Amino acid sequence: MVQGLLPLTTLLLVPLSNLKLGAYKCLQQNYYGIYGGRHAFIVDDACWTSSFSLMGLGTSATHDRQESRHLVWLERVRVDPSLLDAPFDVELDWMLGNLTDFSSHSRTSPWSSGIARVPQLPLSTSQRPARSTERAVQTLHRAHDGVLLSMGASVLDAVNFGEVSLPRFWRYSVFPEAPIPLYPVPEEAKQRLREALSTIKFNHVVASIVNGISVYSLRRDIRYLTGEDALSNIVSRHSFSEGALRAAEWLKEQIEETGASCVLEAFQVGFAPNVICTYAASTNTMETIIVGAHYDSRGSFGSARAPGANDDGSGTGALVGIARAIARRGVVFRKNVQLVAFAGEEQGMVGSRVYARTLKDAGANVTMMIQGDMLAYHVSGELPQLALSDPALVGTAEVTQILANVSAIYSPELKVGYSPYPGGSDHQRFHEYGFPAAQVEERIGLIADPMYHDSGDLSEREGYDFEQIKSIAKVELAAVLHVAGFDLSGPAEDVEGGDDS
């Protein structure tokens, strides 16, 4: 790859709440997505000088863009303060030190970490990232919650492969190579959801289908994914691990048994694939409803074990539980329904970004996307709960409202509120591409799971609540049943709770 030196450009970071996009035409073609609660734009001089008020929108930094370098937003996730080990600045300086350290030592390959590498996926070698000789890491902007860096491909690879230490609560997201044309969710799509919402009321058939989700199966499936079930041999589901490939194959098999057709879709060299499963519509429609989760996981730095029972074995287990409940009653949806298990979430929602972009490019008609990420944990003594993504930050209010309504109807045991996070899981990528989306999550406050991003994230531990996973999975499935419409091809008699039969 030629190292093209592009003209000096301005990076503009705008808080999510500040943006009235219609007013700034030139921003619309220079959008790069959401990073730490900010919209990011990279604009040229003409755009920058076209409106004085651009400067007032947010924070800016100049940089000379080089094609072979990546822009990486690195941030510390806000978690319950009781979980923190060290102050923000201390951890950031460690990490910058480690990155600088890594980049100034000429190692031949960053791929010598303990993580077993995935056998090459069938992608052409031209898709391999070019190895940059430029290794230095440059800080472009330092904020109170994160930092924007520019780094060469080899440093980014090392971070992706777990070669450079990333303290537990830090995560990152890489700017795409090309801008994302800025698509707000169309009014027409919201209107369709409002119409669906107006028809939602208790339906005993829906109730019996969602009650078919079995805690017994959830436990068994999640224990398989985490390797707690000794038969699975999955040590890690890190995106680059062999265990992730095994998990992908297993998910495909389980969900296909329920009548869906699944494909393993490779999206970037080195990463395990997305698992995309489709129940085809019984009517002639392109409309598609997506339920997602990420099956890749992350463990403690230096440990080969990454069980990810909560993050996101819980959301992934919910997908399998939903699939089994669909099969149990022979549900046939009137609209297309996809269950998608993403990989690359822990490397900055890479798999979902590629998938959302593929759907956008294909002109797909996504009615709504629901992401389930971290569904299991609540502090002992707290009631089971359901945190919904806050549409004032990321996501679509109509989807959130549907979820809140079906929760009140079918899982009244859940206390419902908003999550404080501005994206940060795969639904964010759908939102960036203008699809109606929302996330369901375990806790109304900050993340309090003491095993978050830890090799001890197992399912047999205090606070890990399979009943809560079931309650939230019921909400996901009930929303799909109400919005897609359905018929039954299976046994007509009512099936009682999934756990008693």
Ligand SMILES: *[C@@H]1O[C@H](CO)[C@@H](O)[C@H](O)[C@H]1NC(C)=O
């Ligand atoms: C790298 O990170 C570790 C903690 O993960 C820290 O102990 C160490 O000091 C860091 N190294 C440098 C050079 O900052």
Ligand SMILES: *[C@@H]1O[C@H](CO)[C@@H](O)[C@H](O)[C@H]1NC(C)=O
């Ligand atoms: C999606 O499908 C619905 C129903 O057929 C239609 O009204 C709508 O215009 C379609 N939207 C897109 C973006 O294709």
Ligand SMILES: *[C@@H]1O[C@H](CO)[C@@H](O)[C@H](O)[C@H]1NC(C)=O
């Ligand atoms: C359902 O949604 C509507 C808004 O469309 C709201 O007014 C109503 O209270 C909700 N019902 C329940 C049970 O949450």
Ligand SMILES: [Zn+2]
């Ligand atoms: Zn997650």
